[in-house]
Amino acid sequence: MNATNKNSFAFVQVAVPTPLHQLFDYRWRGSEAVVVGSRVAVPFGRRSMVGIVVRGLSESAYPANKLRAVTEVLDSEPLLPEDVMSLLEWASRYYHHPIGDVLCSALPVLLRQGKPAALMQREIYRFNAQSTAEPPSEKKASLQFSVFSLLREADGEAVDASSLANLSPRWRSAVKPLVERGLIEPDSSMVLPSNSAVDTGPVLLPEQQTAVTAITSELGSFKPFLLNGVTGSGKTEVYLRCIEAALKQQQQILILVPEIALTPQLMRRFQRRITGCLVSLHSALNATERMQNWLLAAKGHADVVIGTRSAVLVPLPRLGLIIIDEEHDGSLKQQDGFRYHARDLAMVRARNRSCPVVLGTATASFESLHNAATGRYTELNLTQRAGDATPPNMALLDIRRRPLIEGMSDRLFDAIEKHLAAGNQALVFINRRGFAPTLLCNDCGACADCRRCDAHMTVHAKRARLRCHHCGSERPVPEQCESCGSLELDRLGYGTERIAAALEERFPDVSVARIDRDSTRRKGALQSQLDAATSGEARLLVGTQMLAKGHHFPGVTLVCILDADRGLFGTDFRALEQMGQLIIQVAGRSGREEKQGSVLVQTRNPDNPIMQTLVTDGYAAFAKVALDDRRLAMLPPYAYVALIRAEAPDMNSPMRFLQGVSQRLLNPPVAGVSVLGPVSAPMERLGGKYRAQLLLQAERRSLLNEALSRLTVNLDSLPNAKKTRWSIDVDPVDLF
Numbered sequence: 103m104n105a106t107n108k109n110s111f112a113f114v115q116v117a118v119p120t121p122l123h124q125l126f127d128y129r130w131r132g133s134e135a136v137v138v139g140s141r142v143a144v145p146f147g148r149r150s151m152v153g154i155v156v157r158g159l160s161e162s163a164y165p166a167n168k169l170r171a172v173t174e175v176l177d178s179e180p181l182l183p184e185d186v187m188s189l190l191e192w193a194s195r196y197y198h199h200p201i202g203d204v205l206c207s208a209l210p211v212l213l214r215q216g217k218p219a220a221l222m223q224r225e226i227y228r229f230n231a232q233s234t235a236e237p238p239s240e241k242k243a244s245l246q247f248s249v250f251s252l253l254r255e256a257d258g259e260a261v262d263a264s265s266l267a268n269l270s271p272r273w274r275s276a277v278k279p280l281v282e283r284g285l286i287e288p289d290s291s292m293v294l295p296s297n298s299a300v301d302t303g304p305v306l307l308p309e310q311q312t313a314v315t316a317i318t319s320e321l322g323s324f325k326p327f328l329l330n331g332v333t334g335s336g337k338t339e340v341y342l343r344c345i346e347a348a349l350k351q352q353q354q355i356l357i358l359v360p361e362i363a364l365t366p367q368l369m370r371r372f373q374r375r376i377t378g379c380l381v382s383l384h385s386a387l388n389a390t391e392r393m394q395n396w397l398l399a400a401k402g403h404a405d406v407v408i409g410t411r412s413a414v415l416v417p418l419p420r421l422g423l424i425i426i427d428e429e430h431d432g433s434l435k436q437q438d439g440f441r442y443h444a445r446d447l448a449m450v451r452a453r454n455r456s457c458p459v460v461l462g463t464a465t466a467s468f469e470s471l472h473n474a475a476t477g478r479y480t481e482l483n484l485t486q487r488a489g490d491a492t493p494p495n496m497a498l499l500d501i502r503r504r505p506l507i508e509g510m511s512d513r514l515f516d517a518i519e520k521h522l523a524a525g526n527q528a529l530v531f532i533n534r535r536g537f538a539p540t541l542l543c544n545d546c547g548a549c550a551d552c553r554r555c556d557a558h559m560t561v562h563a564k565r566a567r568l569r570c571h572h573c574g575s576e577r578p579v580p581e582q583c584e585s586c587g588s589l590e591l592d593r594l595g596y597g598t599e600r601i602a603a604a605l606e607e608r609f610p611d612v613s614v615a616r617i618d619r620d621s622t623r624r625k626g627a628l629q630s631q632l633d634a635a636t637s638g639e640a641r642l643l644v645g646t647q648m649l650a651k652g653h654h655f656p657g658v659t660l661v662c663i664l665d666a667d668r669g670l671f672g673t674d675f676r677a678l679e680q681m682g683q684l685i686i687q688v689a690g691r692s693g694r695e696e697k698q699g700s701v702l703v704q705t706r707n708p709d710n711p712i713m714q715t716l717v718t719d720g721y722a723a724f725a726k727v728a729l730d731d732r733r734l735a736m737l738p739p740y741a742y743v744a745l746i747r748a749e750a751p752d753m754n755s756p757m758r759f760l761q762g763v764s765q766r767l768l769n770p771p772v773a774g775v776s777v778l779g780p781v782s783a784p785m786e787r788l789g790g791k792y793r794a795q796l797l798l799q800a801e802r803r804s805l806l807n808e809a810l811s812r813l814t815v816n817l818d819s820l821p822n823a824k825k826t827r828w829s830i831d832v833d834p835v836d837l838f
Contacts, residue, residue: 111158139180331484333690353422360431383409411444429461494699508604509596536560538593548585615640756794762820
């Protein structure tokens with residue numbers, strides 16, 4: 103029960119957004135009922151904070167005269183209903199994150215600040231047919247007459263304020279006397295966005311129809327599906343048919359996407375196919391838009407919600423289907439604060455709500471492949487591209503002992519020229535923005551390093567700036583070496599800016615679109631660039647992983663992948679998996695219409711067996727080999743890991759703190775749990791802070807949870823705890 107009679111409880115436990123792993127007892131106000139999941143204002147130290155009511159208490163473990171009282175009750179109904187509260191409390195325990203921070207992170211920022219949870223109201227007026235008052239005279243009160251006539255001709259339908267404003271800027275002066283005389287009646291209505299479908303879908307391929315039938319037959323029950331489809335196989339069409347089936351059953355649908363850049367594209371496609379209320383939730387919305395869309399979803403008005411990872415926490419009273427697009431993407435994992443994985447929380451939520459969940463991808467995460475192999479997920483394969491498209495031809499381009507022109511081989515330039523001459527587009531992919539990743543002195547060998555991180559500064563030539571891509575610090579490109587004063591400075595390596603400049607020089611009559619985080623900072627810039635790419639106005643596309651997934655460029659027949667070897671030598675155990683996913687995702691942009699596509703992968707390791715397997719036999723064969731290596735090394739998904747990170751302004755505090763953590767974990771040890779470290783982080787200094795980490799590896803998830811639960815008790819009492827900022831990352835997506 104969310105609401106309880108005021109006589110039942112004298113106290114409440116409130117979750118407050120603090121780093122403390124506990125709830126706080128407060129005396130309850132005498133008049134209101136206790137509403138679990140509602141917001142209250144409470145005194146906390148010398149401040150007033152907004153917290154969430156977690157439960158009512160008849161008695162408190164603390165003396166009543168020592169407890170402070172709830173200052174204000176902000177909601178009469180729960181903002182976080184019972185199912186969402188249950189999910190968040192589970193997440194707090196699983197990720198070992200403070201419950202107050204977890205609960206408050208589920209709310210939009212304005213609701214966290216205590217703003218009213220009210221949907222926008224539209225000001226409307228209606229003609230009162232029962233009124234006996236004398237109508238206004240057209241000669242004596244022309245504006246009143248115009249307003250009165252407009253409402254009378256509406257035949258009982260409401261007329262909103264914007265329509266009246268079209269009559270005259272002074273419309274309010276005319277409305278007031280009409281209301282006072284009872285000729286018209288004021289009212290308000292909720293602002294509810296609605297959408298009407300204008301397109302119908304194509305005829306489904308047999309594999310698509312099989313997938314749709316399998317998923318829709320499970321509406322009303324929990325069933326995880328891995329929709330494993332090659333790029334261009336029509337996964338979105340499968341989503342749409344499943345959404346249509348769920349809408350017929352009056353259910354809400356939640357769609358999670360990893361990147362904000364993909365949300366507008368999906369919204370436009372869904373708006374052409376779905377009739378109902380569609381809303382989006384992502385950080386590009388302003389605070390008011392985000393709160394309004396959140397409330398539309400939470401109050402059950404929104405039929406389809408499309409959002410990034412935090413949308414998995416939004417209340418949905420009619421939830422009937424969850425779809426996760428690009429389920430393998432690391433962006434679905436929150437990397438600071440409450441470090442949850444949206445895919446995994448979606449699984450728990452779907453199970454609790456008895457609804458199917460669809461994981462869509464062309465390059466499934468190794469965890470999902472393992473779950474499919476062990477029968478936890480039902481795998482649905484889409485092996486054919488939609489329409490007349492065929493898979494692109496992939497080849498490795500050996501660049502050993504060959505001259506490179508700005509990082510590109512002569513054969514790559516020849517291939518680009520050939521495809522452009524045929525009237526097609528070419529895409530050049532390099533997952534590094536800027537002009538050059540290093541500024542090097544030829545005389546003393548010094549590099550322009552970040553003063554706050556253990557990293558080189560990246561050269562951005564157009565703005566003549568050095569920028570650290572880790573902490574964001576900037577400074578002008580120096581005219582001479584900062585160490586020895588030499589003028590012999592070289593820009594080493596390549597980024598999107600340098601590649602785009604080289605292509606513009608080689609193909610001066612061809613329009614080049616560069617798409618990365620730097621070139622799309624201005625509002626509307628990303629959409630403008632994507633429109634140019636999709637329409638064919640831009641014949642050459644250069645970009646980072648922003649171009650790698652979800653986009654449909656009909657004219658692209660050649661994809662060139664530069665610097666593909668980095669993943670072969672990554673320090674993170676997921677580096678190989680991420681390399682394979684990225685190459686296949688980028689390759690999927692080629693040949694998506696009737697023309698045959700080609701993919702050229704530049705490499706200095708053409709004989710590497712894992713690279714050969716990926717290009718020759720495809721992602722499934724590549725994943726099988728890589729998963730065998732994971733199993734032998736007892737790494738996820740064959741084991742369970744957690745990373746404890748610590749950082750501080752001085753070099754010694756993080757290591758000393760984690761040494762204390764290690765001693766606590768090992769005395770006594772938890773059987774089946776290995777403690778590795780502490781060691782310095784791969785990049786020890788980041789943003790002016792020194793970092794260290796400790797890795798826990800367990801045979802079973804329950805053993806890892808037991809070790810972490812024991813650890814978090816009084817962790818702040820360890821040496822150097824107060825000098826150190828620490829965090830626990832369960833199921834980390836990287837060890838960086």
